Structures are given as structure tokens and as C-alpha cells.
Amino acid sequence: MKNRHFQTIYSTFFRKLSLLPFKLETFILSDGDFVDCHWYGEEQADYPIVVLYHGLAGSYKSPYIQGILLALKKSAYTVVLMHFRGCSGRSNNLPRSYHSGDTQDAKEFLTQLKQRNPNKKLYAVAYSLGANMLLKLLGEMQEKSLLDAAVAISAPMQLDMCASFIDQGFAKFYQKNLVKELNKSLDKKYDKHPMQEIISLQREKIKNIHSFWDFDAIYTAPVHGFNSAQDYYTKSSAKQFLKHIQVPTLIIHAKDDPFMPVDILPNKDELPSCIKLEVSEHGGHVGFIGGTFLNPTYWTEKRITEFFDSQNSSL
Numbered sequence: 001m002k003n004r005h006f007q008t009i010y011s012t013f014f015r016k017l018s019l020l021p022f023k024l025e026t027f028i029l030s031d032g033d034f035v036d037c038h039w040y041g042e043e044q045a046d047y048p049i050v051v052l053y054h055g056l057a058g059s060y061k062s063p064y065i066q067g068i069l070l071a072l073k074k075s076a077y078t079v080v081l082m083h084f085r086g087c088s089g090r091s092n093n094l095p096r097s098y099h100s101g102d103t104q105d106a107k108e109f110l111t112q113l114k115q116r117n118p119n120k121k122l123y124a125v126a127y128s129l130g131a132n133m134l135l136k137l138l139g140e141m142q143e144k145s146l147l148d149a150a151v152a153i154s155a156p157m158q159l160d161m162c163a164s165f166i167d168q169g170f171a172k173f174y175q176k177n178l179v180k181e182l183n184k185s186l187d188k189k190y191d192k193h194p195m196q197e198i199i200s201l202q203r204e205k206i207k208n209i210h211s212f213w214d215f216d217a218i219y220t221a222p223v224h225g226f227n228s229a230q231d232y233y234t235k236s237s238a239k240q241f242l243k244h245i246q247v248p249t250l251i252i253h254a255k256d257d258p259f260m261p262v263d264i265l266p267n268k269d270e271l272p273s274c275i276k277l278e279v280s281e282h283g284g285h286v287g288f289i290g291g292t293f294l295n296p297t298y299w300t301e302k303r304i305t306e307f308f309d310s311q312n313s314s315l
Contacts, residue, residue, distance in 0.1 A: 007284025008287050011298070035088075035105055036090060037081065040080070043117070049079075050080075050125060051122065052079060052081040052126070055127045055286065057182065069081070075305045075309070077308065080113075095198050097219075099216075103136055103137040110124075121148045127153045127154060128259070131238075135251070138245045138246075150249045151304050159233035186215075198223060242271060248311055249275045249276070253265060255279060255280065255282075257285045
């Protein structure tokens with residue numbers, strides 16, 4: 001499958017995995033809101049813990065999340081998916097939501113995880129929006145990182161370039177579907193909060209939001225304390241934080257990602273020695289499918305477990 005769109009869309013329509021049994025932890029955040037965390041495996045078990053972060057509008061139901069959960073569990077890791085606010089199927093409590101640069105929620109959860117498991121290794125895997133967040137978090141924490149290693153898949157490391165790129169050609173198909181989900185979530189907030197006063201948008205005007213630039217200018221920026229969409233993109237893009245990362249980190253990206261131009265990738269001068277960047281010719285966005293159409297292999301799942309296994313053996 002050398003077509004970027006087949007790579008991106010295939011698993012959504014053709015990969016059918018049974019939902020694994022999970023244990024729900026509702027983690028209360030410092031501002032009174034919450035995130036739902038789904039555990040696969042026992043936290044008390046003598047295994048390293050891997051924290052997962054999904055992409056925009058993702059959840060435990062996303063095929064890429066189900067796939068990596070199963071792969072890591074088979075390889076003797078305890079896995080927990082930390083949903084972003086409002087993504088687990090339950091609306092969050094506050095007018096605000098989540099965004100690509102919001103590292104505070106992840107930091108709070110990781111801090112408590114480390115306190116609960118002081119002698120265990122903590123790893124993380126993140127996809128798309130979550131991958132940008134994770135790389136930014138690693139750069140912010142530098143030598144004080146709570147994680148021992150991390151993997152970022154299809155990270156939109158320069159958000160303004162990505163928001164413009166996905167607003168062109170066939171990529172608008174992806175933007176349309178993602179913005180539709182964002183608009184649904186925003187619409188629900190009007191039931192609980194005075195959103196028209198908060199963001200100066202009448203509820204019936206939500207339907208006029210068609211691009212990420214529009215959504216982030218109207219909602220994301222003002223409700224999360226940014227001056228504009230550009231201000232949000234500039235401050236939240238992970239690329240500028242890469243040079244500060246000090247733990248082993250694997251970044252996997254595809255040249256044919258339909259969500260973003262290849263220009264967002266860092267050059268060697270922007271990467272510290274602890275980061276390994278692996279770029280595939282094909283893979284689309286969070287696709288990376290090998291094998292055949294009828295017998296596909298999702299090779300990043302094997303690559304991720306190999307990477308963490310290598311970290312275990314080197315400790």
C-alpha cells in the first residue's frame with residue numbers, strides 16, 4: 001500500500017479488534033476537572049508501565065490504540081491510556097478542553113504514577129496531536145523527565161504549517177471530519193456553560209467553523225489563554241523543544257503523511273543524541289501498514305515494543 005490515503009484510512013475501515021477488558025481510573029486534575037484513564041493489565045504487576053496518548057478526537061476505541069495495547073500487553077508491559085479531557089465518552093467539567101501543547105494534565109498524571117510506582121520504569125507512546133504534546137513535555141522537563149523513554153508517531157511538530165497543509169486538496173477530507181467532531185464537542189459545552197459569553201460565538205454559528213485555523217481562533221486560543229491561533233501554534237509546536245529532550249526518544253514519521261508537509265521534520269542539528277528519528281517513505285498518518293491488503297502488518301507496533309525492550313536490556 002504505497003498510497004498515502006490508503007495507509008491513513010485502511011485501519012479505520014478494515015481493522016476490527018475486540019475491545020480489551022480495561023479497568024477505569026478517573027484521575028482528578030488540580031483544577032477540579034478529570035481525565036479517564038483505561039488500564040490494561042494490573043498496575044501492581046512487576047512490569048514496566050507504558051502510558052498511551054491518542055490523537056485528535058481519538059479514544060480507547062481508536063484502532064491504533066487497540067493495536068498497540070494488545071502488542072504491549074503481549075510483551076509483558078502494563079499499559080494505561082490517558083484520555084485527553086472529554087475524549088473518553090464523558091464530557092469534561094470545564095469550558096476548556098485539550099490542545100496540542102497542553103502538557104499539564106499529562107505531567108500531573110505521570111507525577112502521581114511515579115509516586116505510586118517509584119521503582120518501575122515509565123514509558124510513553126503518543127500519536128499525532130498526542131505525539132506533539134509528548135515531545136513538548138519531554139523538552140519542558142529536560143533532565144527532570146518522569147519518563148525513562150518515549151515514542152512519538154506522526155507528530156505535527158509545526159502546528160501552523162500543518163493547519164495550512166490540511167486545508168488544501170484532498171487533505172480537506174480529513175480536516176472536514178475532524179473539525180466536525182470538534183464542533184460536536186463544542187456544541188455540547190453550550191448545554192453546561194455560558195459559551196457565548198466566554199468565546200463570543202452564538203451557538204448556531206458553530207456550523208460555520210470549517211478549518212482548524214477557524215476553530216483554534218474561535219475556541220482553542222481564547223479559552224486556553226492564547227492571543228490568537230498563531231500564538232497557540234507558535235507556543236505549542238514541539239519542534240522547538242526537541243533540543244532540550246534528555247531521555248531516549250524514538251520519532252516515527254512518514255514522508256507521505258497527508259496531514260502535514262515533510263518540511264516539519266527536524267534536521268540533524270535540531271536533534272540531540274538521545275533522539276532517534278526514523279522516516280518511512282510510506283505510511284500515511286498513523287498508518288504504517290506492511291504486508292498485503294488481505295494480510296496487513298502494523299509494523300510500528302513491533303518497532304515500539306522492540307524499542308522499549310532495548311531500553312530494558314540496557315538498564
